[in-house]
Ligand SMILES: Nc1ncnc2c1ncn2[C@@H]1O[C@H](COP(=O)(O)OP(=O)(O)OP(=O)(O)O)[C@@H](O)[C@H]1O
């Protein structure tokens with residue numbers, strides 16, 4: 280029976296879970312932590328670091344350390360969000376070949392799915408070490424408000440990491456699943472999820488038969504803890520500039536230290552009323568004089584700096600209830616998810632809006648992964664769970680197309696339960712027209728170009744005929760992952776029409792294949808590396824023990840030919856082992872470990888008898 284793991288691929292932290300004996304287990308990483316920083320770095324020697332290892336060296340290797348890649352995934356190069364990240368990140372982003380974004384790590388630009396894949400591969404490994412076998416299938420979560428491009432890119436990331444992403448589920452839905460699973464409750468629940476990079480609100484009806492029906496969802500995929508940190512950074516930078524006339528933003532290492540300090544201060548302010556931010560030697564004045572940054576930030580000041588961000592989330596919540604035709608009183612439970620909901624001002628704002636205290640008892644950092652794990656088990660072969668979970672999610676944004684005058688014609692409205700489809704007929708408008716172009720987009724604006732372009736679909740190879748004589752039926756489909764596909768059929772001949780997708784920011788199939796190959800190659804190399812390291816450690820400790828006994832053994836047996844011969848052989852074994860270590864030859868090293876063990880046994884025997 281193949282286990283399906285659940286991964287919460289967060290902006291700041293990622294978390295993995297799996298169901299064992301009917302209960303979801305959050306799997307700790309090697310360091311014993313249940314969440315892993317979604318950070319990736321490349322060392323000077325070209326070694327890839329992920330998670331805590333990447334985080335630990337972020338300040339000294341700021342330019343080659345990536346954080347918050349999720350804020351960039353599925354976005355176009357010329358989007359305002361990408362511009363914002365470009366101007367504030369300590370790593371460099373460059374334009375990719377399809378109007379997409381790449382991150383420069385050392386000498387190589389990496390697509391965002393590749394970066395996310397490195398994090399996913401790490402989560403896969405954490406699960407494999409825990410389970411003791413390979414894992415190939417996963418349920419991965421995304422913010423509910425993610426559009427098709429962002430979902431598709433996340434799926435690509437899974438493939439590059441060697442994972443078959445059997446389902447993508449929305450983070451608040453996953454949280455609701457973890458919250459309601461097995462509790463036999465029948466109620467309307469609001470999930471407010473403010474994480475490191477994104478904000479989501481979903482209203483669900485949880486039924487006692489294990490049905491989780493999303494009624495309405497809304498969000499902002501560029502609103503989260505990062506923005507709170509940015510306000511503190513701005514405050515520090517502006518203050519420093521006023522005092523010393525120096526712009527700290529120009530120095531990447533200083534910027535990374537500021538970011539670190541800002542986040543730390545923010546977190547501390549959730550439990551204390553004021554913090555001192557202290558960054559000695561933050562920059563040189565240019566006259567060879569080191570300058571220090573030292574400032575006190577109070578909770579009140581911090582709340583003032585970020586008040587509008589909290590207000591924005593509340594506004595989105597109000598909108599969601601309106602869309603669902605619900606009043607605040609209809610919501611029976613409020614569940615808080617995401618690290619940012621630990622900020623007292625956030626919790627208070629939500630409690631005030633709903634007029635009730637949020638439910639306690641869900642772990643804000645782990646609940647999404649737990650839900651993903653439960654869904655994974657239900658979709659997998661954990662038959663005891665299959666009948667117990669039914670997720671009915673919705674599409675977060677209206678799907679439509681561009682029509683005459685640059686207007687947006689909705690085809691599938693937001694909050695429609697998925698999977699769903701809609702067909703539409705097109706007729707040719709010119710004589711002998713052989714192609715039709717369809718621009719598919721997602722969003723709520725009447726102006727087509729204000730919405731997110733998913734793709735230009737070109738129907739080609741139409742029959743040559745007078746205008747209006749060819750009728751084509753186009754089907755727009757959204758699957759359970761929230762991913763859009765478009766098919767077309769010639770109504771008269773019943774022939775499927777081919778559709779070419781252009782102008783998306785995604786990877787081409789060729790690029791994706793290359794990246795999957797590179798991912799596999801890396802996994803093999805890493806396994807080999809780890810095996811080598813393990814053998815090397817074994818060998819070194821054996822050598823150490825043998826050398827410790829050498830003198831004693833020499834005293835006992837060194838007088839005989841047989842004894843001298845044994846000692847020579849022991850020397851040779853050690854030399855050969857050292858040579859194998861130097862060559863990084865794992866296979867030879869494995870043989871040498873056996874030989875060393877035999878030598879040690881013999882040595883111990885001699886010493887014991889003496
Ligand atoms: N005690 C705290 N007080 C305030 N903020 C906190 C606290 N603990 C964590 N955070 C913030 O919460 C954010 C991380 O939350 P979380 O791990 O839920 O995000 P994520 O799941 O990685 O992101 P997302 O869901 O947006 O993709 C960070 O910005 C972090 O600074």
Ligand SMILES: [Mg+2]
Pocket residue numbers: 287289290450474475617647
């Ligand atoms: Mg999250």
